[in-house]
Amino acid sequence: MARIGIIGSEGRMGQAIAALLEGADHELAGGADRGGDAARLADASDVLIDFSSPQALSITLHAAIGAGVPVVIGTTGLTEDNHRAIDEAARAVPILQTGNTSLGVTLLAHLVEEAAKRLGPAWDIEIVEMHHRMKVDAPSGTALLLGEAAARGRGIDLADNTESGRDGHTGERASGAIGFAALRGGTVAGEHSVILAGEEERITLSHHAENRAIFARGALRAAEWLIGRAPGRYGMDDVLDL
Numbered sequence: 001m002a003r004i005g006i007i008g009s010e011g012r013m014g015q016a017i018a019a020l021l022e023g024a025d026h027e028l029a030g031g032a033d034r035g036g037d038a039a040r041l042a043d044a045s046d047v048l049i050d051f052s053s054p055q056a057l058s059i060t061l062h063a064a065i066g067a068g069v070p071v072v073i074g075t076t077g078l079t080e081d082n083h084r085a086i087d088e089a090a091r092a093v094p095i096l097q098t099g100n101t102s103l104g105v106t107l108l109a110h111l112v113e114e115a116a117k118r119l120g121p122a123w124d125i126e127i128v129e130m131h132h133r134m135k136v137d138a139p140s141g142t143a144l145l146l147g148e149a150a151a152r153g154r155g156i157d158l159a160d161n162t163e164s165g166r167d168g169h170t171g172e173r174a175s176g177a178i179g180f181a182a183l184r185g186g187t188v189a190g191e192h193s194v195i196l197a198g199e200e201e202r203i204t205l206s207h208h209a210e211n212r213a214i215f216a217r218g219a220l221r222a223a224e225w226l227i228g229r230a231p232g233r234y235g236m237d238d239v240l241d242l
């Protein structure tokens with residue numbers, strides 16, 4: 001039995017995790033939202049789960065370090081500075097950060113890496129995602145995670161090879177680029193497709209989230225796994241042993 005503290009508890013993901021905890025062997029330690037007391041929540045928790053906003057990150061990390069508790073960070077839209085702060089905090093407490101906690105996307109990243117590696121740079125890679133109208137960041141954390149997987153497979157740096165938000169007279173596609181397109185509308189929980197386009201043929205690797213329960217289950221599994229680990233930065237691959 002673990003005491004789980006949720007940062008962003010009033011949000012869509014916070015609510016999905018709280019609903020899952022009702023039927024689980026764990027206890028909801030409480031929640032903190034904008035203006036809430038994350039330090040107090042951390043003191044009352046065995047592990048924190050943060051699905052909120054990048055603006056909450058420093059308070060979450062500070063609270064986790066102060067209480068000596070691990071933290072799962074599912075929040076997306078993180079900047080390079082945010083990632084550096086996570087690396088620094090992971091010297092003190094165990095931290096798992098991922099743009100997608102689902103089993104399916106974690107496996108998909110492996111498939112994308114393998115496909116990108118085997119097919120090579122002659123195949124153009126485009127990543128298309130669609131989410132609900134309330135989503136505030138683009139490309140999604142998952143799209144970026146899949147882009148990183150493709151770049152790893154290619155042996156290139158994603159930041160130096162990204163084409164995103166094309167509009168107007170863009171010129172030809174840059175050779176070796178990894179493209180991103182983001183669609184927003186309705187209540188879509190999360191759709192991601194990685195298109196590998198070659199000469200006269202195309203492969204599409206896709207994941208469809210039917211609801212947020214898949215993310216909540218993954219986050220809870222990650223939280224369970226993180227308790228008692230050594231300080232360090234972990235990912236869903238470590239949890240799922242894929």
Ligand SMILES: NC(=O)C1=CN([C@@H]2O[C@H](COP(=O)(O)OP(=O)(O)OC[C@H]3O[C@@H](n4cnc5c(N)ncnc54)[C@H](OP(=O)(O)O)[C@@H]3O)[C@@H](O)[C@H]2O)C=CC1
Pocket residue numbers: 007008009010011012013014032033034035036051052053055056073074075076077098099100101102141215
């Ligand atoms: N890794 C994954 O698998 C997944 C990641 N996500 C990501 O999780 C995040 C949350 O998504 P979702 O639940 O849909 O978003 P919501 O907007 O529904 O919820 C966010 C919650 O965080 C709170 N919040 C915002 N800013 C702060 C802050 N500075 N301090 C404390 N709390 C804050 C909000 O409060 P208020 O309303 O007052 O602003 C709200 O309660 C997003 O970044 C999303 O992309 C989502 C699904 C899966």
Ligand SMILES: O=C(O)C1=N[C@H](C(=O)O)C[C@H](O)C1
Pocket residue numbers: 076099100131135139140141142143189190191209
């Ligand atoms: O905001 C969301 O809803 C989601 N965000 C994550 C992302 O940015 O990839 C994960 C999932 O797709 C839902």
